[in-house]
Amino acid sequence: MDKKASFKSTVCVTGASGYLASWLVKRLLLSGYQVIGTVRDPGSLSFLELIIFTCQLNYTKSLLIDLFFLSYVLWPIFRSMTDETDNHEKLKHLWQLQGAKEALQLVKADLMVDGSFDDAIMGCDGVFHVASPVLGPKSNPKAEILDPAIKGTLNVLKSCKRSSSVKRVILTSSSAAVRVREDFETNVPLNESSWSSVELCQRLQIWYALSKVEAEKAAWEFAKENAMDLVTVLPSFVIGPSLPQDLCSTASDVLGLLKGESEKFSWHGRMGYVHIDDVALCHILVYEEPSAQGRYLCSSVVLDNNELASLLGERYPSLPIPKRFMHLDRPYYKLDTSKLESLGFKFRGVEEMFDDCIESLKEQGRVF
């Protein structure tokens, strides 16, 4: 039987080793998909790289013999040596996922290298473009965050266009592409029609939000020009267990909060929160649901940081969670998620997302 036929279909997930993407890969594998994950550093030589390496060695002075030697001797030895540690530490959690050995393949791709995603996307039915820098830039916002987000998104979409097999693309945007505005009525919840103000993001130097607005806008323009079926998911702050060993920037902010650090959450002021599993399930729902179209806000609850602190303080009295945060003069907002809920989606509450997050941090020995 054709191996592909035993899977629901084949999809690509960009930035597969990241916090959210890893969880999405886990959910896709459990749902029966074959997953091609892209990573910047797969950590071991690919077959193609080994071919190039062999050709360069030109060991027997005959390319044909070299390739025969490579296919039947070198490659099997190489695979048997690398299988157990397939790739390095950073990818270990992906190979430990249920079904990974049979249905996961990792391919090297970089947002800043033109055409880098062609191989990964070729032959896929769907693409989940999750990769985008989340760290605050150190010195050069354009190079560190804006270009990889905006040019990188177009790079991925161009690969999707080149592959005739891709039927739908799901882009992970963010509620940061909706809520950074000053000009709205605070008693009317923000919905998918709202866009963060580019001018405000630039003035306040909120580079992450700027990167998400500009990347999503560029994606919509590209999709319109190329008649591409694009759906975007806009999660608020993602809370839950981290599969990667190294915590991403948002997960380490949460760990900081649970250990008594207040500065980063002070800056949040008011923020939406959502369970990581809900975000992954939402991506899959809008990929599978034929009627899904446009943008989907994905957020369970919006809380002021003082509300969050008192809720967490009461629920986890043994943790040194800050009692109060500095007051910031930010507009009050709510998020209207009825569009996603009209597809039958139900969000988990804030208690469950923090319970699951804290339980996993305890298992990892990061909080006690």
Ligand SMILES: NC(=O)c1ccc[n+]([C@@H]2O[C@H](COP(=O)([O-])OP(=O)(O)OC[C@H]3O[C@@H](n4cnc5c(N)ncnc54)[C@H](OP(=O)(O)O)[C@@H]3O)[C@@H](O)[C@H]2O)c1
């Ligand atoms: N966490 C949240 O609260 C949240 C909320 C809303 C939306 N989102 C969105 O969710 C997505 C994933 O974020 P995350 O929280 O999971 O953060 P993360 O763990 O830092 O994941 C970011 C991913 O992007 C990849 N990436 C960055 N620059 C790249 C480049 N030049 N080429 C290829 N890959 C690159 C990273 O790859 P490396 O591992 O190689 O660095 C990593 O896999 C992002 O689009 C983010 O905007 C996150």
